[in-house]
Amino acid sequence: MATSFTNFSYERFMRNMGQKLEPSVRYHLSKVYACLTATCAAATVGSLIHLKGIWEAGMLSGLIALGLVLGLIFNPDNGKNFNMRLGLLLGFGAFTGHALGLLLEQVIYVNPAIVVTALVGTTTIFTSLSAAAVLAKRGSYLFLGGILLSVLNAMALISLGNLLFRSYFVHELNLYVGLAVMSGFVLFDTQMIMEKHRLGSNDCIAHSWDLFYDVIGIFRRLLKH
Incomplete structure (x- = not known):
């Protein structure tokens, strides 16, 4: 029963996406998400x-x-430097993940299950909002x-002010609002990527970097909750 429902939902999603998006946009999104997946894998290794x-x-x-x-930024897409820019993106992902290791280490010390929850939560939020933006x-x-x-x-201004006042309420509010903002950016960036492509931009590296920033922002805030 569950398998039938899953297949039905997936088939319906693909059918709706095929009706709403031009073939070139679908192909561009597939490249963007492939680069995003590779960057997330690099972050995991880091x-x-x-x-x-x-x-350390x-x-x-x-x-x-x-x-x-x-x-x-200083080596924009020119149609001939894809491999170099992909290497820069994967390197960025690896060192972003490496820097995130400090936070992960602290969270694992408290409760390793938090990391799993944050991963599942990030995947669910990003996938759901990306699908919503596409459709x-x-x-x-x-x-x-x-x-x-x-x-x-x-x-940012409130956070700077809170360095003086050390308010727990402001800290928690910042986390929840930040999570909502990063989730909103998934909707915005996904549709912006599609519009940029329609206007002639095929830079899947820069577009996947936008989404990777959103993913890391969501994951980091879920870890801190």
Whole structure:
């Protein structure tokens, strides 16, 4: 019964996606999600390197990740540098995961089950919202961009102020609002990627980086809850 329901839901989803999206957009999204999956795998390897004690994470990990992002920014897609930019993206994923190993180590010390819960939660949230964005009316979530950026700026100011006041309530509020904002960015970024492609952008590396940032943001906040 459950298998039949799953097959029915998957078939219906694929049929709806085929009706709503042009073949070129579907193909571009498949490349974006393939790059995203590879980047998440690289992040997993990076985290394991820290957790296994092979190379402990520190400030250097964050600096290298920043350098790799700058490499992506200053080497835009020209149709001939895909492999180089993919390497930069995977490297960024690996060092982001390596830096995240510090938080994972603390969480595992408290309760390893939290990591599993955060992984399942992140996968569920991202998959559900991505599907919603793909199947929704064209451009219906693009209005979220300005709102989400404004909320992020407000959260940054509140966090700076909370360094002085050390309010537990503000800290918790920041986590929940941050989770909602990163979830909103999944909707926004997914539809923005489709619109950018329709306007001629085939940069699946940059587009997958946008979604990877959302995934890491959701995962990090679920770990801290």
